Amino acid sequence: MSRLSPIETIEELRQHLFDLPSDTAVEIDEGIAITATTVLELYRSPWQGPVALVIHHDPGRQRTSLVRVEQP
16 A cells, blocks of 8 residues: 555546546545546546545555556
8 A cells, every 4th residue: 555645636536547547446535526436537537635545455466456546
């Protein structure tokens, strides 16, 4: 698991999401005005920063299993 915080700009957010599979699930904390269920939707969503990303890695599948958007 990796926590990236604070992410201040949409460009910074997109940099962190660029290498992740587009179908990776996304969870967003209550109170953050972003609506997305996948990394692709999050990449395209209107900016509501600053935020923190928590990236969960699944070692068994060797890929990212979940991206969580939280308050920094």
